[in-house]
Amino acid sequence: xxxxxxxxxxxxxxxxxxxxxxxxxxxxxxxxxxxxxxxxxxxxxxxxxxxxxxxxxxxxxxxxxxxxxxxxxxxxxxxxxxxxx
Numbered sequence: 001x002x003x004x005x006x007x008x009x010x011x012x013x014x015x016x017x018x019x020x021x022x023x024x025x026x027x028x029x030x031x032x033x034x035x036x037x038x039x040x041x042x043x044x045x046x047x048x049x050x051x052x053x054x055x056x057x058x059x060x061x062x063x064x065x066x067x068x069x070x071x072x073x074x075x076x077x078x079x080x081x082x083x084x085x
Contacts, residue, residue: 002026004068016042023048034058 002025005018015038019031023046031050033039035058043050053061 002029006068006072010036010038012038012041012045015039016045019043019046019048032057034061 003018003022005014005021007014007018015036019039019042022029028048031039031043031048032053033043033050035052040050
């Protein structure tokens with residue numbers, strides 16, 4: 001995993017911005033996706049190869065993403081508690 005980008009929207013423009021930031025930092029690599037069409041479109045525009053994750057890989061990545069979501073929610077709660085003091 002080269003990067004994580006949290007966004008409220010899921011579309012090709014957000015995916016392209018994220019993938020371009022990774023290309024700028026790490027150069028071109030193959031992108032593995034979960035099947036969201038916005039990733040395939042973004043990779044095509046940038047000129048990257050992309051593949052769908054196998055079911056096991058997809059399940060693993062979903063668990064990793066859920067972990068980050070849980071940690072982010074926890075930090076937001078802590079920040080709100082600290083700001084109320």
